[in-house]
Amino acid sequence: MSSVPHDHVAGHGHDDAHIHHPSGIMRWVMTTNHKDIGTLYLWFSFTMFMVGGVMALTIRSELFEPGLQIVEPEFFNSMTSLHGLIMIFGAIMPAAVGFANWMIPMLIGAPDMAFARMNNWSFWLLPPAAILLILSLFVPGGGPAAGWTMYPPLSVEMGMGMDLTIFAVHIMGASSIMGSINIITTILNLRAPGMTLMKMPLFCWAWLITAYLLIAVMPVLAGAVTMLLTDRHFGTSFFNAAGGGDPVLFQHVFWFFGHPEVYILILPAFGIISEVIPVFSRKPLFGYASMVYALAAIAILSFLVWAHHMFTTGLPTAGLLFYMYVTMLIAVPTGVKVFNWVATMWRGSITFEAPMLFALGFLFLFTLGGFTGLVLAIVPVDIQLQDTYYVVAHFHYVMVAGSLFAFFSGTYYWIPKWTGTMYDERIAKIHFWSSLIAFNVAFFPMHFLGLAGMPRRIPDYSQQFTDWNMVSTIGAFWFGLSQLIFLYAVLKCIAHKGAKAPAKPWEGANTLEWTLPSPAPYHTFEIPPVIK
Amino acid sequence: MVRNTSGDATLRRSLISGLAALGATSGTAFADTAWNFQQPVSPIAQQQFDLHLYIFWICVVIFIGVFGVMFYSLFKHRKSVGHQAAQFHENTTVEVVWTIIPFLILMVMAFPATKTILAMKDTSAPGMTIKVTGYQWKWNYDYMEQGFGFYSNLSTPLAQIENRAPKGENYLLEVDNPMVVPVDTKVRVLLTAGDVIHAWWVPAFGVKQDAIPGFVRDSWFTAEKVGIYRGQCAELCGKEHGFMPVVVEVKSKDDYAKWADEQKKKVAAAADDPHKVWGGPDLVARGEKVFNDNCAACHQATGTGNAAAKIPALVADAVVLGPSVAQIDTVLNGRNGMPSWKQLSDTDIAAAITYTRNSWGNKAAEAVVQPAQVLAERK
Numbered sequence: 001m002s003s004v005p006h007d008h009v010a011g012h013g014h015d016d017a018h019i020h021h022p023s024g025i026m027r028w029v030m031t032t033n034h035k036d037i038g039t040l041y042l043w044f045s046f047t048m049f050m051v052g053g054v055m056a057l058t059i060r061s062e063l064f065e066p067g068l069q070i071v072e073p074e075f076f077n078s079m080t081s082l083h084g085l086i087m088i089f090g091a092i093m094p095a096a097v098g099f100a101n102w103m104i105p106m107l108i109g110a111p112d113m114a115f116a117r118m119n120n121w122s123f124w125l126l127p128p129a130a131i132l133l134i135l136s137l138f139v140p141g142g143g144p145a146a147g148w149t150m151y152p153p154l155s156v157e158m159g160m161g162m163d164l165t166i167f168a169v170h171i172m173g174a175s176s177i178m179g180s181i182n183i184i185t186t187i188l189n190l191r192a193p194g195m196t197l198m199k200m201p202l203f204c205w206a207w208l209i210t211a212y213l214l215i216a217v218m219p220v221l222a223g224a225v226t227m228l229l230t231d232r233h234f235g236t237s238f239f240n241a242a243g244g245g246d247p248v249l250f251q252h253v254f255w256f257f258g259h260p261e262v263y264i265l266i267l268p269a270f271g272i273i274s275e276v277i278p279v280f281s282r283k284p285l286f287g288y289a290s291m292v293y294a295l296a297a298i299a300i301l302s303f304l305v306w307a308h309h310m311f312t313t314g315l316p317t318a319g320l321l322f323y324m325y326v327t328m329l330i331a332v333p334t335g336v337k338v339f340n341w342v343a344t345m346w347r348g349s350i351t352f353e354a355p356m357l358f359a360l361g362f363l364f365l366f367t368l369g370g371f372t373g374l375v376l377a378i379v380p381v382d383i384q385l386q387d388t389y390y391v392v393a394h395f396h397y398v399m400v401a402g403s404l405f406a407f408f409s410g411t412y413y414w415i416p417k418w419t420g421t422m423y424d425e426r427i428a429k430i431h432f433w434s435s436l437i438a439f440n441v442a443f444f445p446m447h448f449l450g451l452a453g454m455p456r457r458i459p460d461y462s463q464q465f466t467d468w469n470m471v472s473t474i475g476a477f478w479f480g481l482s483q484l485i486f487l488y489a490v491l492k493c494i495a496h497k498g499a500k501a502p503a504k505p506w507e508g509a510n511t512l513e514w515t516l517p518s519p520a521p522y523h524t525f526e527i528p529p530v531i532k
Numbered sequence: 533m534v535r536n537t538s539g540d541a542t543l544r545r546s547l548i549s550g551l552a553a554l555g556a557t558s559g560t561a562f563a564d565t566a567w568n569f570q571q572p573v574s575p576i577a578q579q580q581f582d583l584h585l586y587i588f589w590i591c592v593v594i595f596i597g598v599f600g601v602m603f604y605s606l607f608k609h610r611k612s613v614g615h616q617a618a619q620f621h622e623n624t625t626v627e628v629v630w631t632i633i634p635f636l637i638l639m640v641m642a643f644p645a646t647k648t649i650l651a652m653k654d655t656s657a658p659g660m661t662i663k664v665t666g667y668q669w670k671w672n673y674d675y676m677e678q679g680f681g682f683y684s685n686l687s688t689p690l691a692q693i694e695n696r697a698p699k700g701e702n703y704l705l706e707v708d709n710p711m712v713v714p715v716d717t718k719v720r721v722l723l724t725a726g727d728v729i730h731a732w733w734v735p736a737f738g739v740k741q742d743a744i745p746g747f748v749r750d751s752w753f754t755a756e757k758v759g760i761y762r763g764q765c766a767e768l769c770g771k772e773h774g775f776m777p778v779v780v781e782v783k784s785k786d787d788y789a790k791w792a793d794e795q796k797k798k799v800a801a802a803a804d805d806p807h808k809v810w811g812g813p814d815l816v817a818r819g820e821k822v823f824n825d826n827c828a829a830c831h832q833a834t835g836t837g838n839a840a841a842k843i844p845a846l847v848a849d850a851v852v853l854g855p856s857v858a859q860i861d862t863v864l865n866g867r868n869g870m871p872s873w874k875q876l877s878d879t880d881i882a883a884a885i886t887y888t889r890n891s892w893g894n895k896a897a898e899a900v901v902q903p904a905q906v907l908a909e910r911k
Contacts, residue, residue, distance in 0.1 A: 066703060067695040074771040147768045153745060154728040154770060241746020247729055248744060282611070284621040312731055312766070313742045314723075314749035317653045321646060328638045335634045336627070342598060343626070345605045349617035352610075360606070364599060371591040378587055378641065380580045380648040383740050384569060387731065387766040451568050451584075453735045455766045458774030460693060462704045508617075 029124070032116035033522060034101045039418075040123050041098030042411075046487070048090030048130060053480050055083040060442075060476040062459055063469045076459035077145035078137060078161070084148030085165065088265065089172045090130055092399065095407045096268035097122075097179050100207050103414065104183060106513035106520065107201045109192025109529045114185035115178075122178040129171040136161035136168075147457060149258070150225070152239035152250050156232050163232070166225045173218040180211035180218075192512070194531030198292070201511050202285060205292050206271025209299045213260045213267075216303075221257040224250060248313050255306035263302045265399060266366075267295060269406030270337060273359050275511070276409050277341050280356035281348030282508035287340040294333035294340075301330050311382045320379045327377040331370070338367055353506075354428035358409035361436050362402060369397025372447065387457075390450025396443045408435070408486065416501030419493040420519030427489045434482040441475030570735040573757045573782075577738030579648045587641055594637070652738075655752045658720035662711065666723070666730030666743035666765065669772035673711045679875075680795040682709045686775050693775075705762040710779035713755060714788035720752045731767035734780055740766055755782040804879035806903040812886065815900060819887025822880045826873065835892040842869065852888050853896045859885055860901065860909045874910065878903040 022030055031037060058079050062070045071079070101119065105112055113119045137143040141159010144150065155162055187208045191200070227238040228250070237243020239250045278285040285291065307315055307323040315323070341363055350356070372394040376382050385391060408431070416422050445468035450456075454465045461469065492498055504514040516524050572578040609615045663674040663681075674681035684707045691697035693704075700706070713719050723732055725743040733740040737753035755761070763778040783791060824833055830843045837845035846852050851859050863881050866872040873881065882903040889896035 066699060068693055069695065072771075073774065077768065077771060077773070145771070151729060151768070154768065157728065157770070241744075247746070281609075282617040283619060286620075287622050287627055289622070290627050312740050313744070314747075314751075317649065320649050320653070324645065324649070325642060328642060329635075331638060332631060332634050336631055338598060339630045340627075342602045342605070344621075345602065345609065347615075347618040347620075348605070348609050349611040349615050350606060350609050351612070360602075363602070367595065367598065371595060374591065374641075375584065375587050378583060378645045380576070380645055380652060380738075381584045381587065383652070383738065384577075384580050384584070384735060386740060387768075448567050453570060453763065455733075455764050455774070457768045458764075460704060460774050462702070463699060 030120070032112075032120050034105050034113045034116070034119065035418075035520065035522065037113075037119050037123050038098045038100075038102030041094045041101055041126075044123070044126055044130075045091050045095035045098055048086050048094070049483070051130075051134065052083050052086035052091055053483070055079045055086065057476060057480055059083065060473040063461070064473040065470065066461055066463055066466055068460055071459070073459045074142060074145055077147075077457065078143030080457050081144045081147050081150075081165075082133060082137070085133060085144075085168075086130070087399070088148065088261070089169070090126075090133070092265050092403050092407075093172075093176065094126060096207075096210070096265070096403075097176075097183075099203075099268060099272065099407070099410055099414075100179075100183050102418065103513065104186055104204055104207060105190070106417075106516065106524060107204055107511055108187065108190065108195055109512050109525045109531070110186060110190035111523065111526050111528075113182050114190055115182045118178050119182055122175045122182065125171050125175040125178075129168040129175070132164045132168040132171070136164040139164065149251075149254060150228065151254075152228060152231060152247050155228055156239065163229065166229050169225050170222055173222045176214050177218050180214040183207055183211040184215075192525070192528040192531055198289065199531060201271075202274035202288065202291055203268070203271035206267045206274070206295055209295050210264050210267040213264050213299055213302065217257040217260045217264075220253060221261075224253040224257065227253075248310070251310050251313065252306070255309045256303070258309065259306040260299070260302040262395075262398070263298055265403050267299070269362070269403040270295065272406045272410040272413070273341065273362055276355045276359040276413050277344050277363075279413075279506050279508040280353060280359070281345045281350050283344060283348040285340070286343035286346075287336070290336055291340055294336045297333040298330060301326060301333070305330065308377060308382070311379050312386045324377055324379045328374065331374055331377075334370055338363065338370075351507075353412070354423065354425060354432055355409045355413035357429065357432045358405045358412065361432065362405040362409065365397055365401030365405070365436075365439070369394055369402060372397065384453075385450055387455055388450035389446040389454045389456055392456050393443050393446035393450060396446070400443070401439055405435075408432075411486075411490065413506075414513070415490065415493050416505045417513055417516070417518050417520050419496070420501050421493045421496045422499040422501045422505060423489050423493050424498055427485060427492070431482060431485040431489060434485060435479060438475050438478035438482050442472050442479050443475070445469075445472045445475075572736060572738060573755055573759070573761065574737045574739075574753045575756070576648070576652055576753065577736055579644075579651070580738045583644055583648060586644065590637065590641065652751075655720050655750045657718065658752060659717035660713075661720045661722060662713070663722040663724070664711075664732050664743065666725040666727075666732065666769070666776075668727050668770050669765075669776040671707075671711075671732070671776065671778060672726075673709075675792070675795070678792055678796060680792075680799040682795075684709045684711065684779070686777060688775075702762065704775065705764070705777045705779065707777055707779045710760065710781045712781045712783055712788060712791050714785045715755055715758050715782050717785070718752055718754045720750055723749045723751065728769050729767050730765050730769045730776070732763075732778055733766040734761055734763040734778055736761040736763075737780070742767055755780070758782050758784055800877060804877050804903065806878035806907040808879075809902055809904075810879075810882070810900075812890070812900045815883045815886040816890050818880070819883035819885070820891075822876070822884040823887050826876065827884060830870075835888065835894075846888050847892045847894065849894075852894060856885065856898050856901045856905060857909065859888075860906050864906070864909060878906040878910075881906045 028036065028040060058071060062076055101113065139160050141161055143161040144158055144165040146155035146158055187204055230236040231238050231240060237245040239245050239247045274285055274291060305323055305327045307319060308327045311320060376385055376391065376394060412423055412428050449465055449468050452464065454461055501518040503517050512529060515529065569581050569584065572581045661677060663676055665672040671684040672681060673684060687706045687708045688704050689697060692699045723741050723743040724747060725745040727745060730743040731740055732743055737755060739751050739753050741749055741751040759782055761780045761782065765773055765776045831837050831846050835846040837843045851862060863885065864872060864874045882901045882905065885901045888894065889899055
């Protein structure tokens with residue numbers, strides 16, 4: 001563990017960027033620097049975002065009109081399965097860890113992450129896992145085609161692509177657990193003197209709670225897929241009724257992981273939004289303490305609601321009622337967060353730079369996704385909507401317009417600090433409006449499809465669903481292409497094509513990272529700042 | 533498929549106006565497009581329909597309230613209009629209020645939902661029970677109480693799926709043998725599966741229940757309108773998951789009775805051809821099993837009956853040794869305490885009778901009774 005060095009000469013830290021690390025490719029393979037590792041995570045995430053995006057567009061192409069045109073049904077099913085797995089484990093989670101790596105040490109005045117070498121290993125486990133996932137498409141039997149949820153007995157029937165997926169999940173789980181241990185240790189031990197827990201930027205709180213969630217549930221997922229593996233190959237019957245098991249047991253175990261997982265995907269996004277909104281409102285975050293309590297409440301409740309994914313499995317009446325009530329209860333702390341964000345803007349002095357635009361887009365659309373979540377929590381309504389496009393619409397509102405928009409917001413917010421160059425505001429605004437409109441064109445019609453009865457995970461559909469599917473496909477391509485604008489905006493910063501960023505480009509910002517020069521030196525806060 | 537009527541016209545209008553941005557597609561192109569739940573035809577589906585709109589409108593009101601405030605703030609509290617930022621950052625009263633009020637709203641939502649859940653889960657006192665089994669990729673409907681059942685397969689031609697022929701009206705939502713139920717009857721469905729998990733879903737009835745291999749789950753519906761209702765498998769079950777529709781035909785009670793009768797006749801006809809002429813030893817062999825399964829409980833495997841219970845011995849019995857017509861009549865229609873056995877097939881009855889005429893020392897003059905003779909005696 002790299003403790004805070006007390007013996008360094010002041011000023012030395014700003015100058016040694018070119019001395020202590022290898023150059024070229026080995027810089028990235030060997031790095032133990034939180035900024036380098038953050039960069040690796042973010043680029044890995046963007047790459048997977050593109051791969052998962054191509055899969056999404058394959059799905060949308062097939063669904064453009066009724067009939068089978070582009071892909072075979074089995075391949076279509078592997079596309080939906082891998083799209084889910086890659087976006088969740090390859091795009092959103094690594095992006096959140098990338099932000100954590102870059103920002104947590106700088107936000108709390110620490111020199112680096114607590115376990116610098118483990119940090120390197122956490123990242124470098126991910127590429128092999130991603131390769132396994134993608135490779136699964138090319139092995140006998142094809143890719144995993146049982147959905148990202150991998151329900152047995154269907155997943156037991158799959159070819160060896162499912163085994164590769166199981167191993168990929170194991171590896172990504174190990175990576176997440178190590179990353180989480182690192183984040184928890186860093187936050188609990190390496191805060192600058194004077195920075196009490198309740199003075200931490202909310203992004204750190206969000207990640208602290210997320211990291212505990214990860215440590216709690218990743219082993220559960222590993223257990224579930226290991227049971228799947230032994231059912232597939234070693235004659236066990238965990239999920240086989242003929243051998244005394246129960247297929248529904250898998251669903252209980254999976255969703256005990258799966259529901260906290262959705263908060264793992266969204267809490268870091270909450271953290272970013274909680275940083276951005278006060279800065280561009282030029283006003284302190286409203287209800288800091290209640291924001292922390294709300295995060296904790298959401299995290300605790302997330303362990304008690306898993307069976308709301310299983311309302312059609314035939315739960316007992318008491319189970320239906322319990323899981324419905326607790327699920328509805330999550331609306332209370334989530335509501336508190338939304339109200340606090342709105343109250344933060346109230347009587348502020350608001351400007352609309354790209355980070356703020358994405359934060360507002362997040363707030364508006366995530367809340368919409370929250371409402372459809374509430375609709376889905378109502379058991380009798382969920383009976384109609386479960387496994388339809390309404391659910392697909394719901395989770396894309398919270399995952400894409402929620403998490404992804406928050407990450408765009410965070411990228412534009414911090415990229416001046418990362419690269420030393422201001423992003424191009426005009427291009428970023430085009431990216432925002434294009435993404436916002438395209439997103440809604442792609443996903444809003446899915447609500448209607450679900451209500452009207454279109455099941456998810458089907459490669460072909462009856463004709464009354466045609467119009468909305470066409471609209472959705474157009475929106476999806478538009479949304480996908482819009483992300484090339486983002487890539488361009490980021491590359492421009494990296495190439496230093498743009499205005500030089502000052503140390504503090506945002507008038508309303510007052511967290512520690514803005515006390516450092518832009519770009520942030522390779523080593524920062526070797527002497528901890530003192531917080532009054 | 534039944535779609536919107538007046539019930540959701542308001543919703544539809546509001547959604548259309550909200551989507552005016554989608555100018556790419558003209559209004560008329562959407563004339564046949566679905567927007568909301570299918571028109572419900574069962575009490576539970578109706579409750580689900582109403583509950584959804586109830587929750588929907590509450591959400592719309594909250595949404596407008598919260599984002600009304602936000603957009604007001606975005607408009608009035610901009611830096612570009614010279615607004616100076618206030619510096620307040622907490623207010624315990626406000627925070628307590630906006631924690632408690634959502635909680636109360638949730639209670640208002642939960643109350644009607646709870647009532648519907650209790651109704652949904654009450655599968656007691658059904659008028660009939662049908663066992664539904666999901667297979668990759670078809671459904672089996674077993675009318676257990678009535679002794680018949682059949683498979684239900686997609687009937688859309690492959691040419692339509694592969695775009696070699698124009699698609700029909702019920703493309704992917706049509707089957708060879710639909711499930712048939714009587715109107716206004718509480719139908720309990722027992723669900724299971726033969727391979728992987730499927731889900732049986734008929735939107736108009738408000739029923740979606742997973743069919744889980746190795747376990748039996750139940751659900752119920754009462755269809756209140758004659759018609760054909762279409763749904764689909766709702767749980768990913770492999771490559772043909774999108775191609776195993778659920779079609780239920782609701783018939784009037786009379787039409788249903790006629791249909792059920794035909795099914796029973798078909799089953800009986802399929803089981804054994806009553807016009808087949810059997811050899812004596814074959815009939816005796818089959819008859820021994822039929823007798824031991826159905827008759828021996830009273831008449832004893834030895835044919836000696838039970839004098840204490842007034843059950844006559846068949847050994848050296850006059851009816852058994854006499855003309856076959858009287859014995860066939862006894863078995864078909866019962867006699868004194870003996871019940872009718874007409875639910876057995878003609879072949880089984882002929883076999884059992886032939887067995888009694890050639891066993892335990894019986895040597896009837898008319899030793900072999902053919903199924904055709906039993907058929908002739910049925911009314």
